[in-house]
Amino acid sequence: MSKKGWLARLVAGTGLALIALQAVAYTQTSGGYNMPTGVTEIAHEVHGLHMKVFAVCTIIGVLVFGVMIYSIINHRRSRNPKPADFHESVKVEIAWTLIPFVILIGLAVPAAGTLIRMEDTRNSDMTVKITGYQWKWQYEYVGEDVSFFSTLSQESNAARQTGSGIDVTKVPNYLVDVDNPLMLPVGKKVRFLITANDVIHAWWVPEFAVKKDAIPGYINEVWTKIEQPGTYRGVCAELCGRDHGFMPIVVRAVPEEEFKAFLAAKKGGASEVAAAAPATMSDAAPVAAEAATPAATEVATAAAKPAAAKDEEPTELVKKGEKIYKANCAACHQADGTGLPPNFPSLHGSKVANGPADAHILQVLKGKNLMPPFPQLSDEDVAAVTTYQRQSWGNKGSVIQPSQVAALRK
Ligand code: HEC
Numbered sequence: 001m002s003k004k005g006w007l008a009r010l011v012a013g014t015g016l017a018l019i020a021l022q023a024v025a026y027t028q029t030s031g032g033y034n035m036p037t038g039v040t041e042i043a044h045e046v047h048g049l050h051m052k053v054f055a056v057c058t059i060i061g062v063l064v065f066g067v068m069i070y071s072i073i074n075h076r077r078s079r080n081p082k083p084a085d086f087h088e089s090v091k092v093e094i095a096w097t098l099i100p101f102v103i104l105i106g107l108a109v110p111a112a113g114t115l116i117r118m119e120d121t122r123n124s125d126m127t128v129k130i131t132g133y134q135w136k137w138q139y140e141y142v143g144e145d146v147s148f149f150s151t152l153s154q155e156s157n158a159a160r161q162t163g164s165g166i167d168v169t170k171v172p173n174y175l176v177d178v179d180n181p182l183m184l185p186v187g188k189k190v191r192f193l194i195t196a197n198d199v200i201h202a203w204w205v206p207e208f209a210v211k212k213d214a215i216p217g218y219i220n221e222v223w224t225k226i227e228q229p230g231t232y233r234g235v236c237a238e239l240c241g242r243d244h245g246f247m248p249i250v251v252r253a254v255p256e257e258e259f260k261a262f263l264a265a266k267k268g269g270a271s272e273v274a275a276a277a278p279a280t281m282s283d284a285a286p287v288a289a290e291a292a293t294p295a296a297t298e299v300a301t302a303a304a305k306p307a308a309a310k311d312e313e314p315t316e317l318v319k320k321g322e323k324i325y326k327a328n329c330a331a332c333h334q335a336d337g338t339g340l341p342p343n344f345p346s347l348h349g350s351k352v353a354n355g356p357a358d359a360h361i362l363q364v365l366k367g368k369n370l371m372p373p374f375p376q377l378s379d380e381d382v383a384a385v386t387t388y389q390r391q392s393w394g395n396k397g398s399v400i401q402p403s404q405v406a407a408l409r410k
């Protein structure tokens with residue numbers, strides 16, 4: 001072989017080795033190209049499996065491509081025009097059947113073990129029901145009477161609007177931040193029951209190695225046990241419609257004491273708690289006086305009208321409506337109804353909230369321009385939230401009943 005030929009090989013070989021070394025180095029750094037090592041035992045196992053498979057693939061790749069490249073160069077036609085034509089070698093056939101078989105079994109056995117452990121939700125310390133909506137998550141601490149919605153943070157949401165003029169690189173955790181993170185205790189086995197209310201979503205937090213489809217009508221089970229306190233982020237991993245990219249997941253893992261304090265505070269009547277779980281609302285405390293008074297006369301007329309059996313007491317509607325408003329509408333229209341002009345209009349003296357009921361209901365069901373539709377809200381919820389808007393902030397709109405919403409939904 002000529003001197004030049006060897007030199008070319010040396011340079012090419014060194015180059016390849018350097019690329020390979022760099023790739024390996026990157027896999028070891030977090031935030032590099034590799035998947036995270038994670039903060040749960042399962043995540044570590046998954047990472048370990050991934051590295052094992054990666055190593056096997058690399059070795060096979062180097063061997064196969066090595067032989068291929070060697071053959072292409074050394075058995076090229078210009079050099080050796082008569083190819084060998086051996087075939088039906090029993091030894092070779094046995095080898096290339098057995099070797100892949102052994103490799104696959106060697107990978108499948110540990111992988112199956114991890115899969116079985118992932119599915120084993122027995123002996124969990126607590127359960128969180130996760131429901132996907134277009135486009136938000138609902139978390140319910142089963143048996144604790146605590147539940148709330150978790151939506152894209154107001155900062156990210158304002159910045160993402162077309163023409164917002166906000167430099168998104170300056171928004172902290174842009175598109176991966178929420179208003180109400182899921183709080184979980186560290187060191188506890190948490191079982192998740194995952195479902196959806198409209199289309200298929202998927203709840204995915206890479207640091208936990210948890211990724212499960214959220215399917216309407218089905219409940220999927222999975223679990224986690226977080227080792228270290230911290231904030232862990234994820235996203236919906238199933239293309240679920242227009243705002244699929246805007247329903248991030250944030251989990252805050254805290255020591256058990258802090259978690260208990262959080263639960264207690266939520267039970268102590270944080271407003272969005274009951275809104276998220278209308279079925280469990282039982283307290284019948286009187287409505288805030290300011291919301292009820294301006295509507296008193298209209299309330300009386302509306303109540304006097306002959307109405308369907310399931311019609312709601314207006315005071316109940318306003319009370320429920322405030323909670324639904326805070327959970328679903330306040331991000332844009334603000335808790336005090338003043339909005340964030342110019343994009344999100346104030347509802348004080350709003351034409352829609354003081355105008356015909358149908359237009360108001362349709363705006364909530366179907367959305368309008370920058371305002372998303374809310375088909376996931378029940379008839380009762382829509383009636384409640386629109387009534388709340390029509391009776392608040394000096395507005396003089398009429399009461400809206402669930403039956404009116406039902407009629408327009410068709
Ligand atoms: C993502 C932000 C956003 C959310 C959340 C939102 N809205 Fe809106 N809303 C808007 C925008 C933008 C408009 C103006 C739409 C237009 O006319 O172009 C609007 C307009 C309205 C109006 C009409 C105001 C007027 O007089 O022009 C009403 C009523 C309203 N929204 C009710 C609701 C209700 C009820 C909810 C919660 C269920 C809600 N909105 C949630 C963005 C939002």
Ligand SMILES: [Cu+2]
Binds near residue numbers: 133201202236238239
């Ligand atoms: Cu989704």
